[in-house]
Amino acid sequence: MNLKRAVPWIAFGLALAGAASSLLPSGKPRGFDVEAFGQIPVLEGGRVKPVDTIARNALLMIRGKQSASSEGRSIGPDEWLLDVMFRPEVADRQELFVIDDPEVLGLLGIQQSRNRYYSFATLAPRIDEIQRQYVAAEPIDPKVRSHFQSAIVNLFERMFLYHRLKNTVQLEGTPGLAAEIAARAGPGAPQRHQLLVELAHFKPLLPVTPAGDAWRSVGEALTGTTTVEPGLEQWARLGLAYQAQDAASFNRSVADLAATAALGRPDAAARSDHEWLFNAAQPFYSGMVIYVLALLAVFVSWLWRPVLLQRLAFGLLLAGAVVHTLGLASRVLIQGRPPVTNLYSSAVFVGWAAVLLGVVLERMYRRGFATAVAASSGFASLIVAHHLSVDGDTMEMMRAVLDSNFWLATHVVTITIGYSGTFLAGALAIGWVVRRHLTRRADPAASKAIVAMTYGIICFALFFSFVGTVLGGIWADQSWGRFWGWDPKENGALLIVLWNAIILHARWAGYARERGIMAMAIFGNVITSFSWFGVNMLGVGLHSYGFMDKAFWALSAFVGTQLVLMLFALVPARFWSARRAEAAAPGKDRPEGASQPV
Amino acid sequence: MTLRTTNPVLRALVSLKLTIACLAALMVLVMACTLAQVKLGTWPAVEIYMRAWFVWWDVPGTELRIPVFPGGALVGLVLLVNLFLAQLVRLELAWKKVGLWISHAGLILLVLGEFVTGAFQVESQLAVEEGQTVNYVESPRELELAVIDVTDPAMDDVYSVPAARLERGGAIPIPGTPVAVQVRRFFRNAELARLGPADPPSPVTAGVGTGVAVRERPPVSRDDQTNQAAAFVEPVAGGRSYGTWLVSNGLGAPQSFTHEGRTYQLQLRSRREYLPFAITLKDFRHDVYPGTQIPKNFSSLVTIANPSRGEQRDVLIYMNQPLRYEGKAFYQASFGKGDTLSILQVVENPGWLIPYVSCVLVAIGLIVHFAITLRRSSRRRQAASEA
Known part of the structure; x- marks a missing residue:
């Protein structure tokens, strides 16, 4: 019993110690x-x-x-x-x-x-x-x-x-x-x-x-x-x-x-x-490793010692979050800027916010599921960030019009949290699909909990993407006199807001049930990736080569996988592995939200 | 849903289905508008998709135009009606709905604000060199033919003809003067070159244009391109022709002719709006980060002189810090001529405050609503775990 309580803390401590070990002096070559x-x-x-x-x-x-x-x-x-x-x-x-x-x-x-x-x-x-x-x-x-x-x-x-x-x-x-x-x-x-x-x-x-x-x-x-x-x-x-x-x-x-x-x-x-210390610690690399370990722990927990391993995974997730936070805080201190200043730092920040949300969700629902989703989101975003970092210094100076800590801190951070929320909702929905098609155990309560989490996160994402978008408009009004200019980046942000609003209204009206909401949440990933990276490629056009060329194919492949996952989400229940869940509890399959907004 | 109506039209107008359809249509439009910008540039893409009532399709090979999709204005209007009626008909007046009430009111305001902007916003530019004083702003897209009576050295009389009128051709009498301008030909975009032996003879008989070949080019619209318009015009006064002149916004110096002791200048230029005050550029600064070419800051120190108010004061306009004066806002937009020319973006939008109010309303509304929802769901979960 005591061991079970201690396990997450032990995992937490060991992971942090592992991350800190990179700071030990590496000796003097020759x-x-x-x-x-x-x-x-x-x-x-x-x-x-x-x-x-x-x-x-x-x-x-x-x-x-x-x-x-x-x-x-x-x-x-x-x-x-x-x-x-x-x-x-x-x-x-x-x-x-x-x-x-x-x-x-x-x-x-x-x-x-x-x-x-x-x-x-x-x-x-x-x-x-x-x-x-x-x-x-x-x-x-x-x-x-x-x-x-x-x-x-x-x-x-x-x-x-x-x-x-x-x-x-x-x-x-x-x-x-x-x-x-x-x-x-x-x-x-x-x-x-x-x-x-x-x-x-x-x-x-x-x-x-x-x-x-x-x-x-x-x-x-x-x-x-x-x-x-x-x-x-x-x-x-x-x-x-x-x-x-x-x-x-x-x-x-x-x-x-x-x-x-x-x-x-x-x-x-x-x-x-300080910057040297940050370079030597490579916090985002350590964070990636810890997130993978957390993810593995959750996977194993589905086969063996679920309670113990889920706690262990949560401990690891927390350690990853701490390392990730320290890295982010270091960048803020070194640069003297809010956390998001370019595409690279937005990727780091999106993952960070998703992980923190995941930690909150795990505390609320305690099923190991949120840990898995948060760890994979954190890992994925740090991988994306790593691939964005090969262009040179990731702490470049801000061009004149962007040189405003106030707007960087408000608009940019809020909108990035909006991206993060939309991605997390999509990741939860993907987790739900995978779970539905792979597990044989019927667990309607768990399924319901995941739907509830996704719904909550979509609300969260709508709020932040809306406020972030409008703040962006206000910044634009302050700096070149146009609240809304239908610029590609603005349009991308607007698409996210509209899509989240559609999901919520479809749910409130009862037009979309569990499967529909989940498929729509996955499509949120497509919309967000378009407005995050896609609009940056528009200017590059069809004849792009080099790095952005690769990025274009990566984005297309990502969109393709999301569409396939949406199909899987929409497949009727009788094709699922976990179909007995529905069969066993027909009374509980009441279309939620059909009568009134929740 | 507590519908208090049985009228089918009203039911359709307030339905959530219509809301979702509008939002989805808006997504399609925004997406199309974004992709179209790659080829067309921002301005025409917005005109075609967002500010229009319908998106039109020109059937190839015919004169037919078919509306294929509702335009942004129509969708916005339907959404506005839907939101407004839904508010009255469907949403009950209850405390648990207060968040939705507030945020929907904010949204209505936001959409209205965009209509106000579409209808009333005027954007222009003010280019001023160090030491120079300027009392007009120029339209970035529209042109005018200015006929200026410069006889009096202390004061000019300016008459201007919008380019749209030139395009229609024919004789244009200039009010207040004996002059009428006969438009022989108008080019929306043209390339000017020295007249070569292979070029057809120029119809121009007076001014600098006699040795210039005008070659018509398709008009452009992308943000990084500008049209160079040109026209052949023939001023006629007192029954006498003063020759055919070439005017173009690509020609620098104005050209002039004299009729009965009065000298008139002819100039095709960006459409000007004169201000009741003048702006003098004292100093333009362009700072870079040490050891790089990355711009750190642009700023213009200007003096506003407004005789009607007896005002004369210095203002520093810099990044994210516009000057708001007499209903116009002046923003640092660009620069040139080795950092001695400052270009200010000038915007007049009577509805500029609306988005600020609506943003606050929607944000408060959403917070209230989600807080109420969260409290109810956590109470429910607590009840479930106790049961």
């Missing part, structure tokens, strides 16, 4: 304090971030993964960036560039094989040809580029990013930053400084004035200076030490750089440390 290097704050993309974020995003863009392999071992993003910047001859031999397009490979004279990764050294001899093709393809509108053109533009841009990283602290092919500083007044120095200014991918040197935000690139710091500032000298020593593979000296330079930043810009350094 004695280099790579983690401390990753924490150094620099400026890129308009905001201060740790070097680690730059390394991760760059590696993700170039290689599609957050790790590379060098000299037979797997290396992390920070170590990779060090190789690129200070040992380019080593980095050039690493198999970094993922190339899937057979025509691009053909251009390079390479036959497609199982290995999708190619080193810079392999590509370098054909760089003129790549550039020639890029110059031809780049002016073409991305909407109408062919597959090959998109792929070549993408490859060239990745190679250019790699080139910029190499030339951020010191010019490739020169002896290094220390020599550059020594020769700062020598012949050709201004040209080299100018090149460093133009190529720098990030700006590693603190602003001159303590309050300003004008961070400087190495080139900018070198131009026209006679004295050498400490930051510049520390980067130079760091480069020399890494080049010479002198771990002790490298670690000292890293510590000095960290001290310089902490002294000069304590706020930026603290924020950057």
Whole structure:
């Protein structure tokens, strides 16, 4: 009895401990304090971030993964960036560039094989040809580029990013930053400084004035200076030490750089440390794993020890929710923005709200069913978010018209909760269909409970999507004088509101019973996915390729599965596995809501 | 349902079936309107699907037009009647229904507001360069032929003819002047080019248009495209022709002719509405995030001078912070000319407050209703578990 009570808490604690374990120091590869290097704050993309974020995003863009392999071992993003910047001859031999397009490979004279990764050294001899093709393809509108053109533009841009990283602290092919500083007044120095200014991918040197935000690139710091500032000298020593593979000296330079930043810009350094922690913890990845475990626990509970395992699953779900919440809160703190700022963060947020609703539902109905649905919604949305994150920094700066924390916090968050509710109702309905067709046990009470949950969630979704839509209108009225402009995104939101309203009115009027409501709730998934992603593809048109092309097929496949599930929902009761449920209790199959609104 | 009527028409009008049918029809329209925007642009798609009473289908190869679907205006009207009557006939006046009453009242207001917007909202633009003073707004879509008497250096007399009138052709007398304008030809969209040897001879006999070839182009409507209209016009005064002129909104400088000592300018331009006040742009700012090209903020510091009110003051217009003045709202919309030109979107909508009120009503109504429902269902579950 005691064990049963303790089980959810044990599961909860173990899952959290597992998630926290990723924060343990991972040791120093070959004695280099790579983690401390990753924490150094620099400026890129308009905001201060740790070097680690730059390394991760760059590696993700170039290689599609957050790790590379060098000299037979797997290396992390920070170590990779060090190789690129200070040992380019080593980095050039690493198999970094993922190339899937057979025509691009053909251009390079390479036959497609199982290995999708190619080193810079392999590509370098054909760089003129790549550039020639890029110059031809780049002016073409991305909407109408062919597959090959998109792929070549993408490859060239990745190679250019790699080139910029190499030339951020010191010019490739020169002896290094220390020599550059020594020769700062020598012949050709201004040209080299100018090149460093133009190529720098990030700006590693603190602003001159303590309050300003004008961070400087190495080139900018070198131009026209006679004295050498400490930051510049520390980067130079760091480069020399890494080049010479002198771990002790490298670690000292890293510590000095960290001290310089902490002294000069304590706020930026603290924020950057927080972001590094967030990167290292990968809360959304841990959350995904925990949600899968919770889901598995529910599945097993249907076969064995239902009560115990359902509690265990609930404990895991709670742990997942906590990790997910911490991740979301970290993003809010780092960015200084409300949680939803772009498509990526909306996916994270949709899952989060669905999980919280699921937790509430599970507390109310205690059948393990809501746990399963919430865990799968959380998992699915984090997967979607992961696929949206490969474009680069997910914490980009907000364009001027969006730069309003008030409206981001009200309209965007409310409408995203509306998406979340509609998806959760759809997920509950899918769960109901699956259950109906798979289980042999008759359980009309459970079925009824699921219908009640779905109904409640649809009400919730209607409220939030309506309020969110109208708030969006008010924002539009405030920013360009048009409450309603029939813009695709507005229309998408309106479709969700209308559909939820139709479901509720059909139920109140008694036109749709259990099966009908459930099928309609599943169609809500189609509507929501259209207004969430579909309208973004409209502008792209029919000739879209590349990422959005894949997204289009993913969306179509999703819509297809939803339509099939709707058919399953509408199949008459006599075809169900759980049909005895209906047969055993004909009196209870009263059409609910037929007489009056509930 | 407690129906207090047996009249079949009324029963149909208040039925929930009609509500659902209207909502479904609205979904179809919204979807169609959204998809149509890809090809047509926002404005015509909204005109065809949302602001029309019917969606028409042009039977190919004939002049026939068949209404194939109710338009947004019709559906909105039916929904409005349905909501309103249902409120009176079907919904009982009971405390447990109070939430539905409030939210439906809010919805009625929202739909009404959209009708008000459709009927009365006027959108225009005000483009002003730094240091320049402007006392008019321009229509983004409509054009006019302006005939301006510029004889008096202190004051211009402006007469304007809407482009729709030009399209009909014929002679247009300009009231208050001896001038009549004979429209020879009007192009809704045209490409202007230097007259080449392969081009047919131009009918233009005066002004800058004599060396210009006008090639007709199909009109465009997408949001990122603009029509370049053109016309051949012949001003006639006192029985004397002043030649055939080319006018176009693609031509920069105005052209003029003199009749009996008075000089008249001819110009095809965006339709203007003059304001009883003037706006001067003191400074336009375009800030970016450090080290990037991502815009952080746009703002225009302007001075309003209104002699009728004896008012002269500075206003800062920036993102999400419009200026509301004399029934118009001025929004920072765009910019140009190396950040020295600011373009303000100007909107006049007498019903702009309606959505705010209706949003609050619907939200309160839904909260009240769902709270009542939740309390009842939790009470029921409690009773069931105790039984």
